[in-house]
Amino acid sequence: MSSDVNITRLDAFTYRERLAAQPQPPILIPVGAIEQHGPHMPLGVDMLLSTRMAELAAERIGALVGPTVTTGYKSQQRSGGGNHLIGSFGFDAATVIGICQTLVRELTRHGARRIVFVNGHYENYQFIYEGVDLALREIGDQDAPSVMILSYWDFVTEEVIAQLYPDGFPGWDVEHGGVMETSLMLEYFPEQVAMDRVMDLPPADLPLYDLLPVDPSLTPSSGCLSSGLAASADKGRILAESIVSGIAESITGRFGM
Amino acid sequence: MSSDVNITRLDAFTYRERLAAQPQPPILIPVGAIEQHGPHMPLGVDMLLSTRMAELAAERIGALVGPTVTTGYKSQQRSGGGNHLIGSFGFDAATVIGICQTLVRELTRHGARRIVFVNGHYENYQFIYEGVDLALREIGDQDAPSVMILSYWDFVTEEVIAQLYPDGFPGWDVEHGGVMETSLMLEYFPEQVAMDRVMDLPPADLPLYDLLPVDPSLTPSSGCLSSGLAASADKGRILAESIVSGIAESITGRFGM
């Protein structure tokens, strides 16, 4: 049990020993969502991917992984298809904020000095930020831990993008259910992907604004904003390596490990 | 993929098909916590057990299982050792309430008419209740689904208690990390239990009141309120059967399935 990096699988005594190590390991908090990802991938994609990549990065640098936040913010049409779709569970800002705030508060109580939120659901970012900010205000300058907040796709390098999207990169927002997510799932959780169910539709043609209530006709019938047909485990491996090594280096660089 | 009862492992299209079945399957929401459970069990015990038992009950009656709530209320000394212990993550009432409220709201938007919260962390109960109540107030009488709320240990029968605790039953609250939880873990997740690490201490001698700030000396040094030494997979099987069949019968009885 003791070599596991995910603290939810550690017992409390082992967790305390790990935290007492010098230098203290950073704790990575994956943040996902339960959200429709088309007919070919499960609702849990965002929590699965953020957790797995956080664990892999943690293994490389001797870090730990804390509880995964599964309660993602509402799916927005221009990045997740929209929260009108059945299968997406959209949590209010206040809830996402409150959970992240609590995690910082509790980890600080445990003695953690370095925390990293690893976001895997586009819509979450600002609410994670607010949760962290509120926690630090509450904790006060003197006792504040150092907290990094990142979204995993930002660590895909330009080179990888050029290699994987030879016809031009459509942007991370319309990647919902597309080549990147599907490839990463094929790499890590192939048994949860049904490539024969991919709906090969043109990418969503979305306006420069959000509209509420949503105009459902703007989301492709697949619920995906671009087609995952070109996905492959090979691409997933390239993406994953770019992401995991990028996150790992950012953490060690920042924290001087 | 399609025979899975846990919707986080289903794709959205399959989930929609399942919801469209007649009669519509109830959706069970496991509610756990991330909490210390002594030196012999992982922090995730409550979410693991509530999820597994919900899945088993769902399989028996053709129900579905929704996202597990992992953000449990603060560990209280008389039922979980206290939230001063490193390893426990205590969420505020507002957060637990907000999550449960959202789940009812979102499942209702999905068209679900029968929801069952399966609680696996003693401290959560009243906050689940409040979340459900607020959701139903917001939804209005006309569209309200029917929601059951239960804690799994309430379904252990008197007969099973008499059989497993021949020397007298100490009550569910001091069961934290004790024979029941350890036995259930041995039955379902034996690889996550280290029986050789059980600290065989006398049961906690707790007062008739809560004290805040906690007096740490009142919690045994194991963090468990009673010893898990007498636990076994056999006992786990007996307990599990009592619980799973009790929950299954309650649901079918209530919902006329």
Add this chain to the structure above:
Amino acid sequence: MSSDVNITRLDAFTYRERLAAQPQPPILIPVGAIEQHGPHMPLGVDMLLSTRMAELAAERIGALVGPTVTTGYKSQQRSGGGNHLIGSFGFDAATVIGICQTLVRELTRHGARRIVFVNGHYENYQFIYEGVDLALREIGDQDAPSVMILSYWDFVTEEVIAQLYPDGFPGWDVEHGGVMETSLMLEYFPEQVAMDRVMDLPPADLPLYDLLPVDPSLTPSSGCLSSGLAASADKGRILAESIVSGIAESITGRFGM
């Protein structure tokens, strides 16, 4: 005026003198509700009983009694008949929490170092706990008072239970409007009890779960969960003595008075 233990009947100068005594008297905060208690008892039972027993315990040990919290959490079907009944006033969790938090904050500002919440409404307990916890977090470790939280029926001894319920004790939850509450009212507020209006119905046969919206048919038509017919002032006296002395001893024991 000056020998009164209830500070709402003291003037501020006397209150300040009392607080300045050495050792400082603990302050007991009764917590009740406004809730239907059948046709034979008034809506105010829970606030009346918690206040009176807090005052009697305070008199024995030289403590004070603070403002009674009258805004109880929603009546739940398995402990109070359900909040669908006309006559019950169910406050949201946030309100009950906020009031208890404020009382701890304000008493701490007054200089109080020992506070005891004396709960008289089953449903309140977790929300009192949360209010106290939030107050202590806000106040900080250095200035935190010591706070006890208890429900009065937990102090009825096994001996008294055996004596008063010779045919077996049904549990405190179904005691709503039953022998215990009615007997205590007969002891303390006989003019507010109409024994000729008791509806002698069988105890409620409630399931192992809560159901929302409530199934009204599960609550007896009296609104009481068991019959109060066997109540008497004599039983009330025995119960009261057990409770008041138990609370008094717990406080002096804990606070070394």
Add this chain to the structure above:
Amino acid sequence: MSSDVNITRLDAFTYRERLAAQPQPPILIPVGAIEQHGPHMPLGVDMLLSTRMAELAAERIGALVGPTVTTGYKSQQRSGGGNHLIGSFGFDAATVIGICQTLVRELTRHGARRIVFVNGHYENYQFIYEGVDLALREIGDQDAPSVMILSYWDFVTEEVIAQLYPDGFPGWDVEHGGVMETSLMLEYFPEQVAMDRVMDLPPADLPLYDLLPVDPSLTPSSGCLSSGLAASADKGRILAESIVSGIAESITGRFGM
């Protein structure tokens, strides 16, 4: 019991009968505070007076009186001496608002169509208003009851003021602990007034603004903003008659009773 106007002293069955009468009786909700009122009056003045006057008005017009709100907003220096004083319990806006909102929601659920908040603590008014407004927004136009909000001193007529304050009326705000409140207490609760403890100080000389943190030197050492020495039960009777009849007439006038 049945002729009592205060529903906290009625049983639920009687309460329901009363509510079923035609025309339905309005329900008056007294709103007070727990606040220092100098050395000669108890902390409970505001809840005592608002409750008593509401009951007297209710008796005249066949109305009912609901639960007294005891959790008043923070004492402000220019109307209550300031919330820095020991003995005052200042509740946050959110709490006062939440309680009033709940009372409107619950009374509406009970079937009440006319509600009157009778305020007895200067600082409360805007928060009662907000609570009512939020409740009505939530309830919706179709089901909204009619709600009056008033402060009792506004019903003292010009004639009575001229009679009782022959040397000029200082304004209701500096009346805190002064002639009006003391006289009303002498009329209704003489046993809770100690006229020999009145501190006969000049009225507070307060600026045209509030200052926070409070400058304690601006509040007279009595905690009262003017002297209660000229108070008498006779004056109390005159004031009370003016107030109670004014409130009663306003209610019957508005509701066409």
Add this chain to the structure above:
Amino acid sequence: MSSDVNITRLDAFTYRERLAAQPQPPILIPVGAIEQHGPHMPLGVDMLLSTRMAELAAERIGALVGPTVTTGYKSQQRSGGGNHLIGSFGFDAATVIGICQTLVRELTRHGARRIVFVNGHYENYQFIYEGVDLALREIGDQDAPSVMILSYWDFVTEEVIAQLYPDGFPGWDVEHGGVMETSLMLEYFPEQVAMDRVMDLPPADLPLYDLLPVDPSLTPSSGCLSSGLAASADKGRILAESIVSGIAESITGRFGM
């Protein structure tokens, strides 16, 4: 740019220099509303007037003016005609409180030690007070700035009232859209007043209580509570001088400038 007193028109470097001056200038925060003011004045009256008078007072005493709060509390019938009227934007208590709390928090972070809220919308006062109080609680005694809260009309002297209202002063509450506001607008923003559109109706005859839902017939059809016909720029000048000098003197008097 640098002689401007309004910091929203200063660059950050100049703002920092100003704050570094000794003695540090107080910062005045105007608080207004967007609210109907009859057919002859714009919705922005309250924010325009509070901002202008704060700026004029600031110029006299070397103070600064911070961002204007435009999100006023709901218009109430007895002081603003009622929030049922189209054109008024009524913000909830929580929002007004939150904004004022933030301003105190942020100004304190900037190093400001003296803050003055200059209210121009009757309904706001208690919510500004609460926002300030919550901010100071959060900041703690040690770092708390000194905060004044005032409403501008309280600084009109008795002499000015006698001069401008020779037939008797109706009270500030019914001044909504009347002689005072119209005269001040004529003095400061004559191009935004259309005197030919004044509806010369008798003053509102309002009861001694608020009624919710509002009885619209109680508000004059102009939306003003008294007629602005007698308004003039001359009166505006007299009022303005009384107010601006009164505010300026109160600030310098309090802060010993």
Add this chain to the structure above:
Amino acid sequence: MSSDVNITRLDAFTYRERLAAQPQPPILIPVGAIEQHGPHMPLGVDMLLSTRMAELAAERIGALVGPTVTTGYKSQQRSGGGNHLIGSFGFDAATVIGICQTLVRELTRHGARRIVFVNGHYENYQFIYEGVDLALREIGDQDAPSVMILSYWDFVTEEVIAQLYPDGFPGWDVEHGGVMETSLMLEYFPEQVAMDRVMDLPPADLPLYDLLPVDPSLTPSSGCLSSGLAASADKGRILAESIVSGIAESITGRFGM
């Protein structure tokens, strides 16, 4: 007065007439912030620009402009330099959300059917979205207006970017205080720009993550994320035309005007 598009400068009667027109004009709500923008531009840049561009777009298409939201979310280091800087006023998520929610609620009460939020502060977007979503949930499907949410810089076309940034476009986030904002200010508010105070520093070299507490050394000493030296009124005109026409066309296209 009547040709003005900004309703805060309209009287209520004119506002009501405008709303009654067929087809009803959309209402544009500018959303800005009070935030440092270096030594050469005032704190009010974001509210000034969003308001002006909303007004210009409204003039072209016969729309109205509602109250400007000035209470922007906290400045973040990677888009605004960070909220540790003196001069920035960072409002909590809850406040920004509450204000936007209220505006939708109140405009809907006024009868508005089409609302457009025109964001001018990068950090605000998700909180505007949440405010709108909460308002629509509260209002209900039947009465929901149609709401567009946009950020103005998204309407700068690829052609304009290529023309104005011949050496490559650094991205909107690091545009804080740079060429775009400075040019737009020069076009609209030249008297509030001091080009001689521009600090010509290299663009900020920011990591792929946020760090809290902020590492102040990552923000250039100007507080701007890139240099505004290359700004000009000509560029401002080109940008403005691209933005204003883009917004105008999006609105007319969406609403079929």
